[in-house]
Amino acid sequence: MDKIKKRWENTWLERRKEETYFRFFNLPVFQLFILVLIFMSATGILPSIDPPIVFAVPTEELPSVNSSNGKTKDEQSRQILIEVEHLKMELAEKLMKKKLVDLENLKSMMMEEDNIVTVSEVNTAEEAYERAVDEYEQAKLTLQQVELESLKDEWHITVEKTRLYESADGRELFSITLRNSSSPVKLVESSKVLGREIIISAQIDDIFVSIKEQDSYGASGATITEPYERRIETLKEGESVTLEFELIKENVRDVVVELKYSDDIDQKNIHLKQEDPYISVVSARRYKEGDRRRLEVVVTYGVVKGEAEEIDPGVPTGYSEGATAQEINNIYVSIKDDTESIIGFPYEYRIPTLKDGQEKTLDFELRRNVDRLTVNLKYLDTDHPYNIHLEEDTRHISILSAKKFRVDNQMMVTIQLKNTSTTEAMSSDATPEEIAAANEIRSIYVSLLDVTDDTNIVKPYEEKIPVLGYNETVELTFQLQKDVESLKVSLDYPELDEPDTRLIYLQKESALDVVNVSSLRFSQEGNLGSSVTYDLTLDRLAETENTFQLRVINLLNRLSFEFQDPETQSRQSQVKFTQEQSKRNLSLIVYLPEELDASYLDSTLEFYVAVIDEAEANELGGVNNRLDLPADRIAGIQGGVERFELIPKGVPEIEVFVPNAFQTIKIGEAVEMTATLKNIGTRDLVDIRMLVDVNTDWKYTVIPEVVSTLERNEETEIQLTLSPPADIGVGEYQAKLNAEVTVDNRKFEARDRSITVQVESQTQMSVTTLLFGALILLMIGIVIVTIRISRR
Numbered sequence: 001m002d003k004i005k006k007r008w009e010n011t012w013l014e015r016r017k018e019e020t021y022f023r024f025f026n027l028p029v030f031q032l033f034i035l036v037l038i039f040m041s042a043t044g045i046l047p048s049i050d051p052p053i054v055f056a057v058p059t060e061e062l063p064s065v066n067s068s069n070g071k072t073k074d075e076q077s078r079q080i081l082i083e084v085e086h087l088k089m090e091l092a093e094k095l096m097k098k099k100l101v102d103l104e105n106l107k108s109m110m111m112e113e114d115n116i117v118t119v120s121e122v123n124t125a126e127e128a129y130e131r132a133v134d135e136y137e138q139a140k141l142t143l144q145q146v147e148l149e150s151l152k153d154e155w156h157i158t159v160e161k162t163r164l165y166e167s168a169d170g171r172e173l174f175s176i177t178l179r180n181s182s183s184p185v186k187l188v189e190s191s192k193v194l195g196r197e198i199i200i201s202a203q204i205d206d207i208f209v210s211i212k213e214q215d216s217y218g219a220s221g222a223t224i225t226e227p228y229e230r231r232i233e234t235l236k237e238g239e240s241v242t243l244e245f246e247l248i249k250e251n252v253r254d255v256v257v258e259l260k261y262s263d264d265i266d267q268k269n270i271h272l273k274q275e276d277p278y279i280s281v282v283s284a285r286r287y288k289e290g291d292r293r294r295l296e297v298v299v300t301y302g303v304v305k306g307e308a309e310e311i312d313p314g315v316p317t318g319y320s321e322g323a324t325a326q327e328i329n330n331i332y333v334s335i336k337d338d339t340e341s342i343i344g345f346p347y348e349y350r351i352p353t354l355k356d357g358q359e360k361t362l363d364f365e366l367r368r369n370v371d372r373l374t375v376n377l378k379y380l381d382t383d384h385p386y387n388i389h390l391e392e393d394t395r396h397i398s399i400l401s402a403k404k405f406r407v408d409n410q411m412m413v414t415i416q417l418k419n420t421s422t423t424e425a426m427s428s429d430a431t432p433e434e435i436a437a438a439n440e441i442r443s444i445y446v447s448l449l450d451v452t453d454d455t456n457i458v459k460p461y462e463e464k465i466p467v468l469g470y471n472e473t474v475e476l477t478f479q480l481q482k483d484v485e486s487l488k489v490s491l492d493y494p495e496l497d498e499p500d501t502r503l504i505y506l507q508k509e510s511a512l513d514v515v516n517v518s519s520l521r522f523s524q525e526g527n528l529g530s531s532v533t534y535d536l537t538l539d540r541l542a543e544t545e546n547t548f549q550l551r552v553i554n555l556l557n558r559l560s561f562e563f564q565d566p567e568t569q570s571r572q573s574q575v576k577f578t579q580e581q582s583k584r585n586l587s588l589i590v591y592l593p594e595e596l597d598a599s600y601l602d603s604t605l606e607f608y609v610a611v612i613d614e615a616e617a618n619e620l621g622g623v624n625n626r627l628d629l630p631a632d633r634i635a636g637i638q639g640g641v642e643r644f645e646l647i648p649k650g651v652p653e654i655e656v657f658v659p660n661a662f663q664t665i666k667i668g669e670a671v672e673m674t675a676t677l678k679n680i681g682t683r684d685l686v687d688i689r690m691l692v693d694v695n696t697d698w699k700y701t702v703i704p705e706v707v708s709t710l711e712r713n714e715e716t717e718i719q720l721t722l723s724p725p726a727d728i729g730v731g732e733y734q735a736k737l738n739a740e741v742t743v744d745n746r747k748f749e750a751r752d753r754s755i756t757v758q759v760e761s762q763t764q765m766s767v768t769t770l771l772f773g774a775l776i777l778l779m780i781g782i783v784i785v786t787i788r789i790s791r792r
Contacts, residue, residue, distance in 0.1 A: 085146045089139035096136045099129035155182040155204055157259055157266065160240060164247075164272045172247045172381050174211065174225065174272065176257060178232070179240040180204055202237035208260040211245055213252060214269060221256070224249040250381045277328050278302065279377050282359060284388045286366070293366040293494070295335060295344060297375055299351075300359040301328060327355045332378040335364050336385075343368040369395075369495035394422040395441055395495050400473065402489070404480070404506040406516060406541060411480040413458065413506060415446065415489060419468045436470040441493050444468055448478055449488040451503060457482040483518075483539060485583075508541040508582065515540045515548050515577070515611040515640040523604075523645035528682045529594045534644060536563075536586040538611055540577045547576045549617035552588070553608040553627045553634060556600070559646075560591045563625070573625050575611070588644075594682070596648055598712070601683055605646045612639030650683020652743040654710070654750045656718075663722075664758040667730070671722040671757055677707060677739055677750075678715035685710045685741050690718060693736035693752075699723040700735075707739075724759060733757045 103125040110117040160177040182202040209232065211225040223229070225245035232241055252272075259266040282298040331351040335344025342348075344364035351360055370390070377384040400416040421439040444465040448458040456462075458478035465474055486506060492499040516539045526532035540546075550563050550573055563572040564587045575584050588609060610627075612620070616638055620627055634641065657676040665671055679685050688707040692700045701721040710716065722735055735755040741748050 081146050082143070085139070085143040089136070089143050092132065092136040092139040096129070096132035099125070099132040103129045155202065155262060157181070157204065157207065157235070157261070159257055159268055159270065162270055162272055164253075172250075173244060174247050174255075175242055175244045176209070176211075176270075177240055177242045178207075178209070178235070178259075180235040180237055182237060184237070204235050204261050205233065206261060207232040207235055209243055210258045211247075212256045212258055213249065214254050214256055224252055224255065277380070279328065279331065279354065279379065279384065281375050281377075281386045281388070284373075284375060284390070286390050293369055295364045295366050295373075297333065297335075297362045297364065298359055299331075299333065299354075299362070299375075299377065301354045301356050327353050328379050329353055330379065333362055334376045334378075335366070336374045336376055337368060337370050338372065338374075340374075343370065343373065367494070368497065370497070395439065395493075396420050396422070397441065397444065397468065397491055397493075397500070399489055399502060399504060402487075402504050402506050404508055404541065406514070411483050411516075412477060413448065413480050413487075414475060414477045415448070416473060416475045417444075417446070417465075417468070417491075418473045419470055421470060439470040441468045441495065442466065444491060444493040446476055447490045447492075449490055449501070450482065450484065451486055451488055454488065457484065457487065483537075513540070513544075513546060513613065514638065515575075517609055517611050517640040517642035519609075519642055519644065522642065523647075525647040525649050526590070526592050527649050527651050528592050528596055528601075529651065531589050531591045532646060534588040534590070534609075536588055536609065536642075538575060538577075538584040538586065538640070540582050545576070545578045546613065547574055548611045548613055548639065549574050549625075550586075551610045551612065551617065551620070551622060551625055551627050553610055553629050553641075555590070555607040555626065556605055558593050558596060559605075561626075562589050563587070564589055590646060592648055596650075596682070598650075598684070600648050601650045602647065605648065607644050607646070608634055608641055609644060610637055610639055610641045612637065649744075650712075651681045652683055652685055652741060652748045653681030654678065654685065654688060654739050654741060654748070655680050656737055656739050656750045656753045658737060658753045658755060661754060662756045662758070664760065665724075666760050666762055667728060668726065668762070670724070671720075671755075673720050673722075673755075675718040675720055675737055675753070676715050677710070677718055679710040679712055682712060683743075684712060685743070688739050688741045691736075691738040691740055691749075692720070693738070694722060695733065695735075697725045698733075698735070722755075722757065724757070728759055730759055730761055733759065 103122070106117050106122050106125050110119070110122055158179045158181040160179050162177075163175045165173055165175075180202065182204065184199050184202050208229055210223055210229040213222050213224045215221065224247060226248050227245070230243050230245075232243075235241060254269070254271050257268045257270050259268070278301075280300050280302060282300050283296075284298075285296045287294055287296065329352065331354055333349040333351065334342050334347060337343050343366060345367055346364070349362050349364075354360060372390065373388050375386045375388055377386070396419075398418045398420045400418055402413065402415050404411065404413050406412065419439070419441055421441065445462055446465065447456055447462045449455065450457045457480065459481055460478070463476045463478070465476075468474055484506070486504060488501050488503050490499045490501045518537045518539070519534050520537075521535055524532045524534065552561055555561060564570065565572055566585060566587050572586060575586065577584065620629070620633075620637075622628075655678050657678065658673070659675075660673060663671045663673060677688065677690070686709050688710055690702045690705055690707070692702055694700055700723065701719075703719040707716060718737075720737060724733070733756070735757065737753045737755060739750045
């Protein structure tokens, strides 16, 4: 009995030991540790590790890592993964065998007469054995799967060639030839496990092909062909297939060929090489037809040796006749300037077909005159620019004169222009008519601009000269909207890229030596007792030195005035002009009196300022620079005259008088008082409103509340009643009386008048009387007593 029990215990301990070993070897951490050790040993980081010592399995050697120096790093990694799975399979097999031995021992012990093994223990051992069998089978399958996946790189598809070409209808097509360059693969470890040779075919199924743009060219990884993707059902070993795509994005020569097969993605960067046909520019000639400049361009299919280098040194001269088609379809030709703007009309010529060696002549109208342009040829979705140098344009317009003068008090300016173009290169036998036609300028637009901000300061804003022939002169007259000493002349015509702008000084020209008088603030209002200042600008067109007299005409006699220099504040009665100083600024100050007849208030007083020479001043006469002239005499003044306006305004001012500002009342009584409202200003007033400011619990009445009219120095009485509340206490209270009037949308108020109200109780007077009476009686009693005492 003890022997059987001891054997069973040994068997149980052995089984527990093996299960512990297997569980330990199947821990993920241990497996990772083993993988790292094997990899470090295979790569030479650590010396070769003896697997029996590492795994502590003394009864069986594990497969060693092949550390052959001929293997790459990826191959060694794949080998390590296979050996790890092989090790797991062997451990699973050993555990399965142990489980079988344990099961057989338990079954034999259970058959003995004095057995101590129960049926439950045998069933448990059978389940453990079945699990070990399953784990062993799973380890074999895992080994095969790992070996198969590690050999995926053995399948390979090669891109043999690509071709970029154009279809008959002008589409850009792209073809690619793929070949299955894989070889059959033998699964070595799986063949050992299964006991038979396992070979995987090199045939690749379900290959998906797409063409994408490289990341560095804009749209990252975008598909740029139609169809977007093609499927190859089967590609056997050594077999090739050619696929055709249409490129849907222009000017793409670097693409990514993406192949998807066997759960893997293979990307290949491909540069599309194309032997493009070549079109040469034979000649480019600029000529003139009427008022239009034209360009004749001759192109040919193929390179013209010797001429291509003259037109553009960057053009290649080599031409392989067999590398291109016999004709090119859909060729587009346009003329551009240095900014890539199209300057030729029509904007684009289309040549449907150009055969090998054929020439084509194209004629454009130049919308802009340039000495350098680009002939842009576009075919096969590629631009081919040719830089062309043309003969320089020699057109020029000279400004002969620019004079400023006055007509009917309006400033004018006249500009004289001349076509001084130099003759273009022409044949020696050219006629004068041909020379003139070659140098005439058409559609010239002239405008005059301010020198500070380039605003147009003349009317009309722009003048057009239809044709200005060779050596011809034209004169233009404008009306100046702003009086200036200099301005910019802007000339614009088709031969110019930008308008030709020149700064000029205006010559002054006048039949009479007259000083022009102008004012920005010629009409103003002024309150009585104040002054009004008018600005005066004096401008003389003649360029000689002279002195002129200042006169004020028809100004109301009660108004005084003076001319003043705004810089020196000095009074002026005459002004001097020199050649250097032809413009002067002065101020006219008009003083209004304190009092003025009501008929002049709010009325427009018209007067004039004249700047005249000494002879005319003596003729007109006058005293203290003041003249009184009828309208016809004013119109006949030869010097400069300007009309002015002055509107006198009265000053609104009111005052409130309160005769007795201290009032005494008893509780229950009201304050009744009279105030006076007076117009102390210099103008009549209407709708004067009375204002009363009292405590919120007081009531008041003011009659009249609104005074409808009050003339200057007129006064009127105001009745004011103040009613305190019934429960008011004894003491002093304050109230305010004021008046308000609105004149010209502005409010004017009188000065506040304060009113003090003393409120007393009803019994206060009786007590005083009693006390006074008692005092008298007391004095009488004292007198009587004194008399009696004196008699005794």
